[in-house]
Amino acid sequence: MAIPVISTTTSVLGYRKGQYFEYQMQATNSPTSWTANGLPSGMSISSAGLVSGAATAAGVYLVTVIATNSTGPSLPLEVAMGIEDSNYNDGLGIEVNIDLRSGAVAVPGITPSSTGSQAALFMKYGDKMFLDLGFFKGEALQSMAMSSAILNIREFDGETVLVQSNGSIENVGTNDKPRYRILVDLKQPNLLNALGNYAGDFQTTFDAVAEIEWRVDYLEPGALANEIVRSSKTFRIAIDRDLVPNP
Secondary structure, three states: OOOOOEOOOOEEEEEEOOOOEEEEOOEOOOOOEEEEEOOOOOEEEOOOOEEEEOOOOOEEEEEEEEEEOOOOEOOOEEEEEEEEOOOOOOOOOEEEEEEOOOOOEEOOOOOOOOOOOOEEEEEEOOOEEEEEEEEEEOOEEOOOOEEEEEEEEEOOOOOOEEEEOOOOOEEEEOOOOEEEEEEEEOOOHHHHHHHOOOOOOOOOEEEEEEEEEEEEEOOOOOOOOOEEEEEOOOEEEEEEOOOOOOO
16 A cells, blocks of 8 residues: 555645644545644544644644555655634635525626626635625614525536535624625535646636525524525636646
């Protein structure tokens, strides 16, 4: 058996001081143990490669990760881990605004077209992106008892979902300007297969169809349901396979 080869994760960003999180490292050739030097205080890595804990100090940490199997250790991989302060001023999430009356989705700085054919977001296969969802009535952001929010991405309307976020949310923003952060992982085999249908090994792009679904706890006495499920209108996301050619 060959030594393990760790998947080339280069950064894990966007977590906050005091916020518990988990991140699973991946490697080929069945590693039996993992080590990580340079993790923030309060965090550790398990023998199965699960990085977990709540960092006690903000900062950017350069973590050296090694996976080992019966043949020997992998080459070390350096991973940058960003831990933000507990205040909401990180600037890491992309603001995405949803009109509760119409269901329209917009991103500040991009003027939506009347036909909905213009891309509202630009992403690349393999990225991990934070979206900070804001729900508007008129000009005012609304605070809601959100239980989950999911981004679904398809190649065409009605086709199989290529990417689906896991539903987890983090309340960010302030009391008067609430937002709800979700993590979207674009390293998905269905997405890579869809990109493979287009010519070229880089700068291969297609405009995917996306929608956001959210659930709100509904605690009104005598209500017929405990939660309300709503979804946005569909909107376009331009997705690239790669930004540089293969050597």
